Amino acid sequence: MGVGKVLNEVKPYLYMVLLQVGFSGMYIVSVASLRLGMSHFVLVVYRNLVATLLLAPFALLLERGVRPKMTPLIFLKVMGLVLLEPVLDQNMYYLGAKLTSAGFASALVNILPAVTFIMALLLRMERLRLRSLHSQAKIFGTVCTVAGAVLMVLYHGPVVEFPWTRGHHHAAAAGAAATQSGAAWLNGVAMVIGSCVTWAGFFILQSNTLQSYPAEMSLAALICGLGTLMSGAVALVAERRDMSVWAIGFDTRLFTVVYSGIVCSGVAFYVQGVVTQVRGPVFVTAFQPLCMIITTFLGSTILKEETTMGSVIGAAIIVVGLYSLIWGKSKDHLSKPGAAAVAELPTMTPPAIAANGKHALAAADVETPAAVAKCAY
Numbered sequence: 001m002g003v004g005k006v007l008n009e010v011k012p013y014l015y016m017v018l019l020q021v022g023f024s025g026m027y028i029v030s031v032a033s034l035r036l037g038m039s040h041f042v043l044v045v046y047r048n049l050v051a052t053l054l055l056a057p058f059a060l061l062l063e064r065g066v067r068p069k070m071t072p073l074i075f076l077k078v079m080g081l082v083l084l085e086p087v088l089d090q091n092m093y094y095l096g097a098k099l100t101s102a103g104f105a106s107a108l109v110n111i112l113p114a115v116t117f118i119m120a121l122l123l124r125m126e127r128l129r130l131r132s133l134h135s136q137a138k139i140f141g142t143v144c145t146v147a148g149a150v151l152m153v154l155y156h157g158p159v160v161e162f163p164w165t166r167g168h169h170h171a172a173a174a175g176a177a178a179t180q181s182g183a184a185w186l187n188g189v190a191m192v193i194g195s196c197v198t199w200a201g202f203f204i205l206q207s208n209t210l211q212s213y214p215a216e217m218s219l220a221a222l223i224c225g226l227g228t229l230m231s232g233a234v235a236l237v238a239e240r241r242d243m244s245v246w247a248i249g250f251d252t253r254l255f256t257v258v259y260s261g262i263v264c265s266g267v268a269f270y271v272q273g274v275v276t277q278v279r280g281p282v283f284v285t286a287f288q289p290l291c292m293i294i295t296t297f298l299g300s301t302i303l304k305e306e307t308t309m310g311s312v313i314g315a316a317i318i319v320v321g322l323y324s325l326i327w328g329k330s331k332d333h334l335s336k337p338g339a340a341a342v343a344e345l346p347t348m349t350p351p352a353i354a355a356n357g358k359h360a361l362a363a364a365d366v367e368t369p370a371a372v373a374k375c376a377y
Contacts, residue, residue, distance in 0.1 A: 012275045016287040019271055022263040024106070024294035026256075028302055030094060031102040033256040035303075039245040040094035041235035043256065046248070048086050048227040050261025055221040055270065067215040077209040078222050084202040086227025087234060093195035099188025101305045106295035107315040108152055108192045110288045113322055114145035115200040117329075123204060137328035144321025148314040153189050157309030162300055203284070207276065216273035286326045289319045 034040055059067075068074075097105035117138060120126035129135045206219070213219055239245050248254050276284045292315060299305040 020291040023291045026264045027102045027295045028298045029256045033253045034098040038253045041238045044090045044231045046257040047260040048224045051224040059218040059221040063215045063218045067218045082226045084198045089195045089198040092191040096188045096191030103296040103299040105192050106292045110318045111149045112196045114142045134328040137324045141321040141325030148317030152314030155310035159306045220270045
């Protein structure tokens, strides 16, 4: 009994660590393919097509008895998820990583937990008491995360040489710095930040959707399948002048499509849904720094990317803020041991509560009333 309990506690951590390793590989191979001329619109379509082919059979077989009836409201929520994640988030992130670098994009995306926290707070899915030490940690973490992101954008500084890259690609540094100083680099930064906002919105909406449609694998299959159709329509319009971009051979592009579809769309959607149902959306985003470290290492060795001092300092500040936010969130999970129906984030306040809830609380001690229930990524 004790061993089983320990394993259940360890599983979410193990799943998220392995998922970050998988994401790191995807960032590297994707940027490599995009720099070889692959369209990010086409990559998103093929990635979600592969994920659909992987997930659909398992969803049909394994969740036959638990899959609820599809209602118009649930379908609208699913379409919102499709628009936020496969269509907007993936396209913006790929374009941002291409215009900046895999390492920079994976570092900047660490603002995701703070964006998720702010959104949850605005939507009354998050509680905040300003006199509480844990709530102060959440605020401090959010401020640090934003400050680190601003520093990464505004300050570059000298190129940092790692032991495994010393003297290998000095010539590439000047070219990369010149490229990243222009409008294209700023556009890339805007794309990465925009992807974080849409990704956070996806977290929140999927959390709400799984309360009325508690079939994680079926929902993931629906998102990927409808995402293939919607992103395909976008790609046909965006690439209408050059249909040859749809052709891929037995090279890096094919590997990128298969790897991204299986690991980062198919497996990731399902695993994140399962883990967040137990731990909440903020826990899922807490492991992003590990992905940043692995991606920076692989990017500097495989893609010969340069890392500037501003990126290192900004990323360090973001990580400090991230774990301050996570420590503040830990009380939400630990303060309710053994409550199976309790998750890290409460559900959205029902209309009746929103109309009659206690909003005239003291400014120094604010806690939004909400019904606490299971929450899934």
